[in-house]
Amino acid sequence: MAGRYPRGGNDVRTAGGSSGTTAGVGRRTQGALAAAERRTEAAALVARAMAAHPDLSIELIANEPGWSDAERRRFINTMRLAGFPACTKPEVLAKIEKPLRLPECASL
Numbered sequence: 247m248a249g250r251y252p253r254g255g256n257d258v259r260t261a262g263g264s265s266g267t268t269a270g271v272g273r274r275t276q277g278a279l280a281a282a283e284r285r286t287e288a289a290a291l292v293a294r295a296m297a298a299h300p301d302l303s304i305e306l307i308a309n310e311p312g313w314s315d316a317e318r319r320r321f322i323n324t325m326r327l328a329g330f331p332a333c334t335k336p337e338v339l340a341k342i343e344k345p346l347r348l349p350e351c352a353s354l
Contacts, residue, residue, distance in 0.1 A: 288328040305334035
């Protein structure tokens with residue numbers, strides 16, 4: 247993804263897909279916009295994603311299978327920049343065998 251952030255917001259302007267509990271391509275777009283310092287656009291897309299998926303959080307996405315460590319770190323950082331909430335409800339994480347817990351969420 248290096249060097250692609252400015253273009254990312256021009257490719258996809260949706261805040262999530264119509265299926266699943268996460269915001270699919272939209273969450274990549276919000277992070278890309280935020281990383282490209284297009285935070286106003288990112289905030290608007292985050293608001294739409296949160297309206298469609300109220301339980302969406304950085305921890306929820308970070309715990310999805312298939313991420314490499316580098317991808318997970320990048321995604322956590324860009325989701326923070328975009329303004330997603332960090333923490334997932336403990337009852338959701340309890341269903342994950344070895345959940346990743348963000349430091350600011352550990353006390354919940």
